[in-house]
Amino acid sequence: MTDYKMHLLVCGGTGCKASQSEQIKNNFKNQLQEVGLENDVQVIHTGCFGFCEQGPIVKVQPDNTFYVSVTPDDTREIINEHIVKGRQVDHLLYTDPNTKVQITESKNMDFYKKQVRIALRNCGFINPENIEEYIGNDGYSALGKCLEELTPESAIKMIMDSGLRGRGGGGFPTGLKWDITRKVENEQKYVVCNADEGDPGAFMDRSILEGDPHTVIEAMAICGYCIGANKGLVYIRAEYPLAIQRLKTALTQAREYGLLGENILGSDFSFEIEIRYGAGAFVCGEETALIHSMEGKRGEPTFKPPFPSQEGYLGKPTNVNNVETFANIPPIITKGADWFSSIGTEKSKGTKVFALAGKINNVGLIEVPMGITLREVIYDIGGGIKNGKEFKSVQTGGPSGGCLTNDFLDTPIDYDNLLAAGSMMGSGGMIVMDEDDCMVSIAKFYLEFTLDESCGKCTPCRIGNKRLYEILEKITDGKGTPEDLTKLRMLSHVIKDSSLCGLGQTSPNPILSTLDNFMHEYEAHVNDGKCPAGQCKALLQYVITDEKCTGCTLCFRNCPVGAISGEKRNPHYIDQSLCIKCGACYDKCKFDAIKIA
Amino acid sequence: MPKIKLAENTINQIKEICAQFDNQEGELINVLHQVQNKLGYLPAEVQEVIAKELKMSLAKVYGVVTFYSFFTMLPQGEHPISICMGTACYVRGAEQVLTEFKRQLNIEVGQTSPDGKFSLSSLRCVGACGLAPVVTVGEKVYGRVSPQQVSKIIAEYQQGCPSEAKSA
């Protein structure tokens, strides 16, 4: 084995790959060879570092130097300066946007300071395509401990005691779920990993599979041991080619090392894992729908009970957990339930991964202890609102969640608090909105998503959401009435109360939470015909400021509908009844004389 | 029933894929994935072959194909353009970018341009939220796209095609 003196960790997550991190890696390899250091410095493609805003990321170890926004052109400089001469390349260091101080080590960055990485522990740390790196960092020792030292009952008890709850949305206690499945008697049982991440703005499951696929494999095997299943299935989005490829590699390696297959670690426990592909249906995040999809059918949910733990895949008892939930299992087994339950709040233990996005400075993937406040996440980790704008709202829980205001910024984040606040944990999307975002449009955006993704099986979701969307459209088109606001609320409640599955039962949340928290914006649309954020096109008015207008006639000539009139060298005028709000005049005006009102 | 008018070797390819999955009805989605991978889309005739091989109802095959947004019955353009409409991209202006693509290509989402060069689709979160709004053309990802950049992106593919942008 070559003893490398230095490691160059290059982020291989999808975001960074999109920014040519593959090229960066190859450049490093070639250029190291040129200077004859290929045996001293190892170049490793890791999983996501999380700090996507600043990607591509390159980390130099053991110097612990964190380079951001690296381009393929920067590699030679890093080699010549840092590797050869031991000098940091200052212009690639992260600059704190507030203090303007350059920071070398990631742990000193606000983005990382408050993070606690359990599920993401190996992401950005190990090479996901090398099982030995995983083993080197304690990998498969939890499985080993289970097989040699723990009975299924005692392992499940550890999970129960840890307080781990499902990270996919609902927050059902994981240990309890395992225990229920264990108690159902059947020759054949299944462990299913739900990797069909569908929330449009959450990508933690993919990052884990890309950055640390073995943790999922290990956890599924542990689950199999605990519930008495020898077969596992990973249901993964076909749109995640990189995660699929990494998972496949990991499965092959695990088999080669005997960590999957017959008689694992010399025990009488055998376990195999197969991959199943999702095909683009958000509703398949619901476990019964997921199971139907794995069976080759339309991914429609069915009424529970029977629960999958009783009758799941092919009618057999099946335990379904999502990727992030599984990623928490091995550390709990190795470090103990007490360690895990010491993190977090009373009813929500451990950490949660969030995909932080939207109008925020530090977009990325973060893992924080339960109980952290939204303020800490948004202002400390997230670095505050982009371009110095005003914070308006943060949306959590994706299409099932709600939009929270300033008032909730100091609420500790956990399952129950978010629910009480009218939102939910969901899979962990966290989208920050600023003063320019129209909350009615945001609600409409989510409804459009739900509408697209509703399976259509039950009436409230199929037709109810369509009607909700139509009402919202009416409002953003400036045709809403006060009565529509009442209708929105009443229909939302019925849909929540009577839909078949979680998708329908939560689909009105974005509407209800915006009605609760941003009623004034709805009222402005309905009563005053105004969109306070200036986003709803139909409610905009292009107006010419007389003082600034030089009468150049450029707007007049560019208006496609002849709505502008005026004499040359005299202020022009826009006839609002004719204006189609195309914005052509606004774009053309050279004197900033046209304002949006 | 309409008679199948596919080329002999296409039919054989499909049959081979079905056989790989033991002609099991439960493997329908896997079969559809592989066939679409090979042929680019799943026209009616292809579904007929699959239904026959898996000994299942054609209506059920069609029911599955129309349920999942990943499956398409229309051939894709030479350069499939996808605009990410995930929330992060949406709040950073993806809709305006999509509108611009629609306007410039003069096609709607789900359509292919008459010359077969471009097809347009929207997708939910490619996971490059740091680069929002994101557009993919084939396998190439464009980050922080503004409506103003749209014409430049289209132009890249209109004269010949850049080698790295060739779709898979």
Place this chain on the structure above:
Amino acid sequence: MTKVKSLADLKKLKEEVQSKIKLREKGDHPENLIQIKVSMATCGIASGAKDTMNYFIEELEHQGIDALVTQTGCMGYCYAEPTIELTIPGNQPVVYGDVNKTKAQEIIDKHIKLNELVDGIIPVSYKTL
């Protein structure tokens, strides 16, 4: 690849492969480790800093001493290259000049193992980087 057949096997394998990532772990948590920074600017390298660094890495590994050996830029003592900076947890860093293999051996044997200072210290008014 031979299969891992028991937990003991797995532990053995872990020991074997741990070094692959040890470097990164050390880098993440250097506070509790003996740190040796070898000045590796042009002048350092010309004076054999590379050999010195390799020697430290191999010898410490050989003796089973957990330490973090990194390179650093020019410390400004070109007259005394190769120079190293040694930090024992809880103590102030110490800079040695003219560290060849023999000197390195002595530093390991005395300073690192017994916490006795060795000749060749360059007195510096140290300021944290």
Place this chain on the structure above:
Amino acid sequence: MEMINLTIDNKSLVVKKGTTLLEAASSIGIDVPTLCHMHLHDMNIENKPGGCRVCVVEVKGRRNLAPACCTEVADGMEISTHSMRAVNARRTIVELILSDHPADCLICAKSGKCDLQNIAHHLGIREIHYQGEQSHYREDTSPAIIREIDKCILCRRCETMCNEVQTVGVLSTINRGFEAVVSPAFEMNLDHSSCTYCGQCVAVCPTAALTEVDETGAVIRALSDPTKTVIVQTAPAVRAALGEEFGMEAGSLVTGKMAAALRRLGFDHVFDTDFAADLTIMEEGTELLGRLNKYLAGDKEVKLPILTSCCPAWVKFFEHHFPGMKDIPSTARSPQQMFGAIAKTYLAEKMAVKREDLVVVSIMPCVAKKYESSRDEFAVDGNPDVDYALTTRELAQIINLANIDFKSLPDEEFDNPMGESTGASVIFGTTGGVIEAAVRTAYEVQTGKTLERLDFEELRGMEGLRKATIDFDGLPINIGIAHGLGNARKLLEEIKAGNSEFHAIEIMSCPGGCIGGGGQPYHHGDVEILKKRQKAIYAEDKNKSIRKSHENPYIKKLYDEFLGEPMSEKAHHLLHTEYFDRS
């Protein structure tokens, strides 16, 4: 059996574990409205997608409302089926369905019989608060069934019948979300699909998304055309169900009133398909014995078992799905087509009416009969043997149209020569009946002895697959019976695999046989109605003085005057047919 205590609408009750809230409520007289749910007890047919959500009730302590059809009872449950919350949700849900449904109730084919209309009425809905876009699809007209799927409410009943029960697999839910609808593949027309026209989708559709092709207008036109002689035949199962259309108890036998009504409608002669059923027994029975005796004589070429061929949906089913076995079913035409062929030859000649001036109308419990009568092989020079096949429901429609007070009609007899029938032909209307009728004749022909016992209870019942061995005086004859095409498929697979134990098999496409046909008055999921019809059929058989087909004097006369022997050349030409590979 574990028992569960609960209260529903403040009434305490004790029910078995596993009971649904719907069943529990119904057991104490509380009928929670349902729309998608359908359960044909004892027939193993259930549609329970839990999709319409009309039956939601409030369960104390639960976060959401619970669908009564799917939710099982649990100890200590407190249910309210009419709390403000439940009623509000239920009404909103029905309003939502109506908001995506054409509001043409006044002129809709299902008006007055529509489950959706009934529920809207039941809930007192007077306003639809949520209006918006309605889904639109192409209308599809086939020879037998019209699909107007703008009216589909996605209850999935038809899908269950077409797939799980009939295993025809033409219908599936397609698309998703608001666009989801039940349709054939590629939204193709039914006549391009492998639809058998069994009509079970029509029989269970709660709205008018699926209805039969309406031919009442054409029949009324023919009746008022002075140049035409219009005759009518009525299938056995019609008399056991027609009364329901006029508010009579299910199982009322209305044979006499039906004949009277048809006469008042202006049919020149009122005949009975039962007559042709007796004829079918003569032909099919002879064919059976012919094949059987050849087989017993050691002929390896002969195909056994022989399968009945009276049911047009079944014929189309094996033509699509088992074309390799098309030489196994009897070649005998169905009674409807035998009637038509004899009417337009023998009878026309007797009445001195030209073929083109004779209009044969049949009243059938079936929608596939419409398709059958349109098959090319059942026409001479483009003139079909049977001109129009009306369903039981369509007959009721024109009786109403003609201002006939059905219930007060006197009983009248059928006309002769084609109105005389035996008890054997009447039981053609139920599962097991055709084969029982065949046995009554075949036994006597084969053994030369008189049957002492005519009621073969072992062949009767409602189970989907039945078998019995009948002792033909020392020769055991193994008989299989299947109703529902899914059950038929099982027997066919057995034959295909070469391990069928049967000599003869009766197959009827519809659950229950023709009494449960797609053209019968809607049973709205009440299997008791089917059972009562079946009972009525057997009662009619019992009342008949002649109960064996070969003893029908007019059948004897027909052979003497016209056909010669069963399976004669003439009989072959007029009464037998061939099948086609439609795969």
